[in-house]
Amino acid sequence: MPILAALLAVTFYSDVLPILERRCLACHQTGEAAPMSLASFRETRPFAKAIRDAVTSHSMPPGGALPANELAVLQQWAARPAEGDSPRSAVLPVKPTVRPDLALRMATPFLVPASQTIDYQHFILPTGLAQARWVQAIEIRPGNRRVVHHAVAFVRTARSEFLRGGRLSVEDEVLATYLPGEGVLRLPPGQAKLLPAGAELVLQLHYTAGTQSETDQTEILIEFGPTPLERVYTLSVAQGDFSIPPFAKAHPVTAEFTVQTGVRILAVTPHMHLRGRSLRVLAADALILDLPRYRFDWQLRQSLRKPIQLARGETIRLEATFDNSRNNPRNPDPSATVRWGEQSWQEMLVAFIDVAIPAAWPPEEIYRPKRF
Ligand code: HEC
Structure with a gap:
């Protein structure tokens, strides 16, 4: 096929949207972490060049470079962003969820002031568990996705020195992490994490300030499972x-x-x-x-x-x-x-x-x- 014809052949609804659905919409949909939705031609068209740059430099998607054929399609489309026939609604990826058998929330909202560098914040969340429980799935759910950059939840044992004048050690288990698009950890059947009786969670939050001050009250949702x-x-x-x-x-x-x-x-x-x-x-x-x-x-x-x-x-x-x-x-x-x-x-x-x-x-x- 002549090159020009090949370029003309790439359109949003037949070629681009299927790639976005597979690789991008988990984050690039309304209410998710990414700053803009890429779920329709109208929403995506203004970002054609930004998309080309982001995928060409491998800065998007965050998990690793696109396969060469998909990269080529996005690059060709960005050079000449055509809508194509038969517009349709995007099929949004199903968001994973957990059944919250235990929900632990920051005791009070944290005020994230505008336009400044904010130290890592640590919040101690007692589980109140009288006996040890197996954790099948866990979600760190930001109260405010605009300001929560990432989060880590640690299990702190009674004798740990972490935030008690000492350092994080190998005994302070990481229970879960949150990053945009990656909030739920579900372990396969037969595997689980253990929350010891009386455990405390340390929730470490990294906030990024926006142009106005905001508040956040992040939650940790835990689904228990059988002995693995x-x-x-x-x-x-x-x-x-x-x-x-x-x-x-x-x-x-x-x-x-x-x-x-x-x-x-x-x-x-x-x-x-x-x-x-x-x-x-x-x-x-x-x-x-x-x-x-x-x-x-x-x-x-x-x-x-x-x-x-x-x-x-x-x-x-x-x-x-x-x-x-x-x-x-x-x-x-x-x-x-x-x-x-x-x-x-x-x-x-x-x-x-x-x-x-x-x-x-x-x-x-x-x-x-x-x-x-
Ligand atoms: C895991 C979540 C996630 C996925 C998947 C994802 N993005 Fe993003 N994207 C973001 C976030 C969050 C930002 C805001 C800037 C940042 O934090 O890097 C962003 C920013 C962008 C930007 C703005 C420019 C830039 O590079 O910062 C473009 C363009 C973009 N993404 C395109 C894409 C495309 C195209 C895909 C799929 C091939 C994709 N993204 C997949 C989360 C994601």
Whole structure:
């Protein structure tokens, strides 16, 4: 087919909308996290060039680049945005939900002031559970999606020092995370997470200010399930001792964690702050996550296509670089020496690793060195 004819052939309703339905509308629909709806020709047309730029630079969709054929269709359409025949309503993706057996909400609304940098906020939510329960699904539901940038819910044990003068440790399990378009974690039948009796949740919220002040009161909704075969435990593999020199372009930091028992790795959620530049995660020398350009906005949980079995004594290794130079547009202060801290002008190197272990095992088995 001559090139011009091929270009003319691409239209919104026959070629573009099916791709948007599959890849974009989970977030780009009214009421969801993305700033504009892309559910019709009329709504999408003004963003044709922005869409071309975003997909060509791989900044959208956030989970990874589009397949080449779909990329080509969007690029061709953006060059000449035709509506095409037979307009129809978009088929919106079904939003996953949880049955809220337990709903925990921030005690009072938090005021997010306009136009300023807001520290990470931590809210303690007691579960009030008299006995341990298995969690099948969990949702962190922002009260106000315009200002909740991301959220993490940790299970804090009675002896943990997290926010009690000490650091986050491997014992503070990550229960769930929220990012735009990714609020619900549902585990497959046979797997569940455990909420111990009397557990407290620490809800960490990162707010981004808008042009006017807003309030937020985020909720955590939990669906309980039956005793599973396997417990899913989320380890944090972290490095707390580092010092990033002023103006460093690619300062390397590594972290290692040796498992004390066999585990199966299911998923990885990376976590660095504004100076994060690149991250590789290796499990016993197999590369399980490779982010040559780490993006602070999009720390998605990535399920492994094939879970990886680690034997006792094998190591999970993080290899990161941090960009403290002026070339990093997000850098709050290139002249600073940067160390570990909860705030976004400080840094972190953490990967939350979801592993499966037999349900009856205490998770300490994974990280407590054995003595013989
Ligand atoms: C997981 C949710 C999500 C998905 C899926 C998604 N977007 Fe976005 N998109 C956003 C959010 C949130 C923003 C606001 C800017 C930001 O936070 O990066 C955005 C911003 C944009 C922008 C504004 C320019 C920019 O790059 O910031 C364009 C254009 C865009 N998205 C196109 C798309 C297209 C096309 C797809 C599908 C191929 C897509 N998005 C899929 C959440 C999503």
